[in-house]
Amino acid sequence: MTESAPSALTSAVSVRDLTFSFASGDPILNNLSLDVERGERVALLGPNGAGKTTLSLHLNGIHEIQAGSVSIGDLHVNEDNLAEVRRRVGMVFQDANDQLFMPTVREDVEFGPANLGLSPAERTERANEALEAVEATHLADRAPHHLSGGEKRRVAVATVLSMHPEMLVLDEPTSGLDPAGRRELADLLVTLHLTQLIITHDLPFALEICPRSVIISNGSVVADGKTADILADTDLLAAHRLELPFGFDARRAQ
């Protein structure tokens, strides 16, 4: 799928002129517009404080929309359809400890389906399926706080997969993972045939799994294109406080 191909269907995500500021202070998001097509994996890059997380929290209605609009598929995010929006958009938060709060992994994975009003049998089925997808079936009865970082991250992904979302939003999924955990996460994400928006500072990770990247800076989109092209543009990266690891060449890594 290329980003320029016209789609007969509506986009997976359509953000139009989104502006947001906290009660006091400068706007965090400034007339931000962004479209993501179905099935795309898009990296959301940008310096700290650029508004990446704030944008992501608009996608399933955690932040109320102050100005502009957000659509998930054919649905305009508003007060009346929050339940459906939250089912469609699976958020994987930066700190897995914030996401995993039930006494056992299984109960955590069943939390979302339970909120959707599914029967216990359906919840169990959803949980089994989601845990299998992230290869964490053996962790089902463990307490989330006794898992390793990589296990926590995979289980966190399972807690939203069990809601059968249409897209995933992952906030810095590689932070705090060891190299093998990071590798397993990359392998997992490419097997999930869902639209994915991945907020990250890990540029090689973006290059590896996201064909398209978007740079957000000062609350607006400042670059949008093929990840390889964006990462090869050293001036662009430098202008937005982004840096490749020492010795890394985005062209040659392809």
Add this chain to the structure above:
Amino acid sequence: MSAGHTANLFIPGDSLLHRMAPEAKLVSVVLFVTAVALTPRQSVWSFAVDAVLVLVLLGIAGFRATQVIARLAVVLPFIAFAFLIPFIAGGEQTSVAGFNLSIEGLWGTWNVIAKAVLGTATSMILAGTTAVAALLRGMTRLRVPAVITSIIAFMFRYLDLIVGEMGRMRTAMTARGHDPRWLWQAKPIASSAGAMFVRSYERGERVHAAMTSRGFTGSMPELNTAKASGRDWALAAIPPLVAASGALAGVLLV
């Protein structure tokens, strides 16, 4: 920082007591301890029977003698006080190793020690054979309000993290030469307590956002539906009945 599993009193196993439904165990423990507390202090034989029963149950639960002693140590601060009673209580006196002791006071000491040790040992059995998750399910089925069970669940879930954070903060202070010995050096401790409060509060907000994004609307879904069997209740009735008979015999006979 190695996360000390602060509140992990559970002893893995598959004994009769492990398999018993948590709500039956909870009711049994509360009734047993109540009966023990109501037993007249002169009824020494009743306490002996209770103690034998508790020892048998500790054995069934798979406690090692060293574990029993180590965990019983939590009562020491309480019973230390009880040893003062014979010296300060009035009434008839007796002489032991050159000390004048109050007979009334000696009975008081015995009363406190017997009941404290039995009560503690009983709750050790409950904690040793029931995982926290199961305990919470049992409380839910006993109609303990969801607010209470949720508070306990969250407290248990985040205790390790908070203790870990506190430890890291203390290490960081020590690493910069902080070595509190006097009261006037307490200021950094006070401000780190304040910082802990703010951090915990902020974590609470993030956890809530993560819950909301999975469709949480204010009430915890009931996840597990298996209930205590008649056999569980029958078995659970035995300890309270034994203790109640002892208490009654004590009231009637002594």
